[in-house]
Structure formats: structure tokens, C-alpha cells
Amino acid sequence: MTIGQASARSGVSQRMIRHYERIGLIPPPLRRDSGYRNYDERDLHRLRFIANARDLGFSVAEIGTLLDLWANRGRASAEVKGLALDHIKALDDKIGKLQAMRATLNNLAARCHGDERPDCPILNELAECPSSGDPASR
């Protein structure tokens, strides 16, 4: 199948398929005489794996490791689980930071009357030195 078909059936854009090939995440497929990349079901399966892992937020490097583990029939599942748990921790970190931002901003927004008058606690707070101002929001 051509790259367009592989893309449509895997959910990975053509652009990214070529990209993954160039960075070595997937092996270069066979080429037709015309030079067109020719993918088989095995390649497709791998692309779907990549799409799923990417949707879970794994980085390309992590996906590479997961692919290796996937290909290695003798791997210990503990290794995979370790990766997954690490990634969960990273997600929790990100979520926590975003929630902290949200809380601070929500706090500021609540204190801003939001009418046609120019006085605005949001801007006032942004203009403060980080150490001064509202310690509770940090």
C-alpha cells in the first residue's frame, strides 16, 4: 500500500510517517520501481501502535523504547509497566502545574470586576514582583 493509504489506515499523517522513517523510528519500507514507498500490514500495525502511543502522550523517544519492547517477545512486562508509571508521573506533573496556573488565574479573574472601568487586579498582580504581592496564590 502507498503512503497515503497507510496514513489513512493508521491515523498517522504522511508527513509524520516520512519523519518517523528519517529519525529511525520505523524502518525504511520497500520501494516500488517508481520510488513510491510500499507498506505492508506489518508496517501498518506498527504505525497504529505509534499513533496509539502518541495519543497517550508518549514522546518519540519513549515510543521507540516501547516499540523495541513490543518487538522483543521475551521482555519483562515490568519494564513496560515502569515506563508507563514514569509517564503517568510526568503527566501528573504537567497536570499539577497547569492546575496551579488555573487556580491563580481564576483567583485573579474572580477579583476583577470585568466592566468598562480600567482598574484591574489581574494587570496589577502581573505587574507585581513575584516575591511581593499575593503569597497565597503561590
Place this chain on the structure above:
Amino acid sequence: MTIGQASARSGVSQRMIRHYERIGLIPPPLRRDSGYRNYDERDLHRLRFIANARDLGFSVAEIGTLLDLWANRGRASAEVKGLALDHIKALDDKIGKLQAMRATLNNLAARCHGDERPDCPILNELAECPSSGDPASR
């Protein structure tokens, strides 16, 4: 003050100060005869504003708008609040996506025994077609 001092006192790296200047977020400062950038308290104040906004996750484009509003003494606070609320919504979006990833992954990890045996539901699920497999986790 030099860029190093401005950086230390604002929490914005020298690299980013120069960057913000180049993209027009901050005006080019006066230069000494040597060519060194020379910042005053006003510049410092602006840099601190930028640092605070950045810490709340605003993009450079949004920070530009906020700076304009900050400089415009007659602005309506509603405008600022609107920006803030939009940003909160964007944060909620991101948080929601990350939480969905986390939930799915956590689900998978819980089903993986994580020992020395090779069988692993995490890899199995990643290898599935997105439409098949475990609809509950989506």
C-alpha cells in the same frame, strides 16, 4: 543596568530578553557606547510583568496583548478579564486532555502485572486498532 542584571532581577533569561526584543515584545533598549544594552527600572518592570504572565502560561502573543492593555490606562478591565477567562478555558482543555491520557494509561498499567513475564496488556492495547479493543477507556 546591563542585561545580566536585568535578567537576574526579572527572572527572564538573557537569551529570552534578547529574543523578546527581536520579536518586538519589548522595545529595543538604549545602548551604551560599547554596544551593551542598558535597561532602566521601567524596562525591568515590564520584564517582571512578562515573567509573571509567562508563569501563568500565557503565550507570547497573549502577553503582547496584555502589555498593550497594561500600557493603555483607559482600557476596560472587561477586556483583560476576557483574556484571562479564555486562557482559563484553554488551560482546562489541556488539563482535560492530559487527565484523559492519564486515566487510560493508569487503567492499562493497573491491568499489567508488571513482573518478569512477557505478557503485557499495555503493549497489547497499544497494538490494537483504535476503533477495536477497549472502548471504555476512550
Place this chain on the structure above:
DNA sequence: ATGCACCCTGACATCATGGCAAAGTCAAGG
């Protein structure tokens, strides 16, 4: 005047992705 810490510019890297352009290929219909 010598050395060290600082500053200058410019370029390249990240990470995952999009877009564009010029050129070749394929399949179907006239």
C-alpha cells in the same frame, strides 16, 4: 596590563508538526 566576568551576534538544536514547491508517477477516460 593582565585576567576574569561579562556582553555582543549568529547559528544550530530541541519536538512534533504543518506547508509549500517542483518534479515524477499512476490510473482512468477520451
Place this chain on the structure above:
DNA sequence: CCTTGACTTTGCCATGATGTCAGGGTGCAT
């Protein structure tokens, strides 16, 4: 057989926010 339109190829540029390195100039204290 030839045209047309859809597809593929490669390569380069761009994003956003930031880091790093290199090569060269500056300023100050000893």
C-alpha cells in the same frame, strides 16, 4: 496514445520557547 487529476517524491522553511556554543569585544579589579 495522450491528457488530466490525484498521488508521491524530496527538500526547505516555519512554528514556540528555550538552550547552547563559538568567536570576539568590554569593563573592572588587581
